[in-house]
Amino acid sequence: MKAALFEGIDRLALRDVPTPEIDQDYGMLVRVKACAVCGSDIRILHHGNSRVKAPQVIGHEIAGEVVEVGRRVNRFKVGDRVAIGADVPCGECDYCRDGYGNECRINYAIGYQFPGGFAEYIPLNPITVQYGPVHKIPDGVPYETAALAEPLACCINGLELTPLHLGDTVVIIGAGPVGCMLAQLSRHLGAGKVILAQRSRARLEQARRFNADVYISTSEEDLYERVMAETGGLGAHLVIVACASLEAQRQALGIVRPRGMINFFGGLPVDSPPLEILSNQIHYRECFVTGSHGSVPRQHRLALELIRSGRVDVGSLITHRFPLERIADAFQMAERKEGMKVVVEPLG
Ligand SMILES: [Zn+2]
Ligand SMILES: [Zn+2]
Secondary structure, three states, X not given: OEEEEEEEOOEEEEEEOOOOOOOOOOOEEEEEEEEEOOHHHHXXXXXXXXXXXXXXXXXXXXXXXXXXXXXXXXXXXXXXXXXXXXXXOOOOOHHHHHOOHHHOOOOEEEOOOEOOOOEOEEEEOXXXXXXXXXXXXXXXXXXXXXXXXXXXXXHHHHHHHOOOOOOOEEEEEOOOHHHHHHHHHHHHOOOOEEEEEEOOHHHHHHHHHHOOOEEEXXXXXXXXXXXXXXXXXXXXXXXXXXXXXXXXXXXXXXXXXXXXXXXXXXXXXOOOOOOOOOOHHHHHHOOEEEEOOOOOHHHHHHHHHHHHOOOOOOHHHEEEEEEHHHHHHHHHHHHHOOOOEEEEEOOO
């Protein structure tokens, strides 16, 4: 089969490799129909990741068709359409058994320790089939849309950790695909005012279709001033930093209201300097600062249901499609951030 292999820092190559073999009892083979490019794929390509050993197929926002199942697999059959997420609970440790497998110390993930989706086929090992984020795609949901259940699941995880209440004001810094998903979920959770902030004007324009109440271009306007104007000087109940920016994390502390919450949703590169803050900002405001990352299989299943019911529109976030042969172009396009979501489709 054809597969895009991560072969080391800044090396991604299309290769002919043997079609993977699966565990004959509990494994499964899926023909990949769509795999979206995630910011973390780009981070792996440029910076590597301790959980990714080259050569490896990366890519973890996946949908495809089951083409082979182990004898003892009951939940799936050949021909099933499935969406596959990233974090795979080991199923054995206390975190996994308590339902937060994204905190698992082993932290297995598709496209990290396990082969990912930038290939014609993806093998799923017994742990993934049994405990992982693998779910049937509801009828009527296209493969490429179902692939985006993975990032949507991460957004659900984020909002479970920093919940919104009716009428709350939320500021989302970063109007990329994840920011747009968070904006839609915030609306469903009852936010009174959804404020989307983004540096690049082009991306902010593309985010307009997702009906936030306020759009702030932070290259043209002062974020602090504008948020204060929009909140009567009080600040936001919830600030989600949905971008990889130390500066945005610092700004978040300035625009949260007393007793409000901050979620550092976007991870920073490993070599990023530490965030220096005046802790009195937290002390006197009694605000809550947390982070969130990844998701658990339950949230991946819920994401598919929200997509099916039309409550969250992820399909229109897809702005570019590339065949697997043009994986390098796909990554470049995603990196330029001109569009929103870039999807790689291995079979044409
Ligand atoms: Zn992702
Ligand atoms: Zn575990």
